[in-house]
Amino acid sequence: MKTVLLIEDESALQKTIGDALGQEGFSVLSALDGEAGLRLAxxxxxxxxxxxxxxxKANGFDVLRTLKGHEETKHIPVVVLTNLESMEDVQKALDLGAMSYLVKANYKLEEVIEKVRQAL
Incomplete structure (x- = not known):
């Protein structure tokens, strides 16, 4: 079973996405802040x-930078799911090593799950 770490501070959204991933056969780990997410990763x-x-506690850019800077976590694919939609933010996340960048308002839950599958 593949494991997805969901680092999301909106608990309702975390539950919705986590439940959907679980129904699709993924094991889901969850963190509500950046520091907890890094520890779990x-x-x-x-x-x-x-x-x-x-x-x-640690914004997503810092989390991404830290993950990609450590030997044991740099290989883990990261899909960004956020409300930030400026091209500057998109480019920064991709430059830091994100595999995909999704703006929450523009994607359905099924599409988010498909991006997770593609990242594996």
Whole structure:
């Protein structure tokens, strides 16, 4: 079973996405802030990470930079799922190593799950 780490501070959205991923056969780990997400990523080494950018304690850009800077986590594909939609933010996330960048308002849940599958 493939494991997805969902780093998302909106608990309702985290539950919705987590439940949907679980129904699709994924094991889901969840973190409500950037620091907890980094700890889980390093401890559990998930197969893919779904990352919000606007997070408490450590923002998503910092999380991405840290993940890609460590030998044990740099290979883990990261799909960014956020409300930030400026081209500058998109480019920054991709430059830091994100595999995909999804703006929450523009994607259905099924499309998010498909991006997770593509990242594996």
């Amino acid at each position: 390093k401890d559990k080494l998930p197969d893919v990470i779904l990352l919000d950018l606007i997070l408490p």
